[in-house]
Amino acid sequence: MKLTPAQARSIVKMLDFKDGLVVAVACDFKTKDILMVAFQNKEAVLKTLTAGVVHYWSRSRNKLWMKGEESGHIQKLKSVRVDCDGDALLLDVEQVGAACHDGYRSCFYRKVKRDKLGHVMKKKFNPKEVYR
């Protein structure tokens, strides 16, 4: 999906950015699997809605980034749901390749098992071959 800049600005006005950010949860639009959780500032939401591909705000690098800009593993936007408080978004996406920079389809590839984290997924790609 893609909105016009005017439509996207109307949506952004309805959101409640806390310290300039909303939480964004990306889900596979078909399987409903959660792929990743990240943050978006106003610009990232606007870019996501108007370009139709997901952009995030990196808190560690302090910059806007398009998911997949280096790996090619972009997220095509299918629909957007907004929570009751307007401070969290659910992005239903078509994930090209895999979401996680560790090589997994989803960033949530580990599960709590007693006092350990066990892997519950197999790698889809070798990060060393994708990120140089």
Added chain:
Amino acid sequence: MKLTPAQARSIVKMLDFKDGLVVAVACDFKTKDILMVAFQNKEAVLKTLTAGVVHYWSRSRNKLWMKGEESGHIQKLKSVRVDCDGDALLLDVEQVGAACHDGYRSCFYRKVKRDKLGHVMKKKFNPKEVYR
């Protein structure tokens, strides 16, 4: 699921609390529907893992709260997944009643439709009858 205090402390040590918090996404353990997004501090994670019912940290009220403490709409913990960075958790839960204080099963009951937010769910309860 429930962990011992020692097991829960081991898990907490593996997490990366940013400004003291991790993002927690609660999902229905059967349908995979996303119910809500909130934050947890160390104490909330420890309480959740040892009690087996989900606790969050409220950024607006600046306090720990057990989900459902007023409404009875608790979240029984089934499993916990951890993301690659260790700063987001996926809580697979059995939701008693409905997750959203607005009366909906999920807090994500609105969807972007052009420049508007359309409702995509029906209410499960009347908030005025549940929260007094």
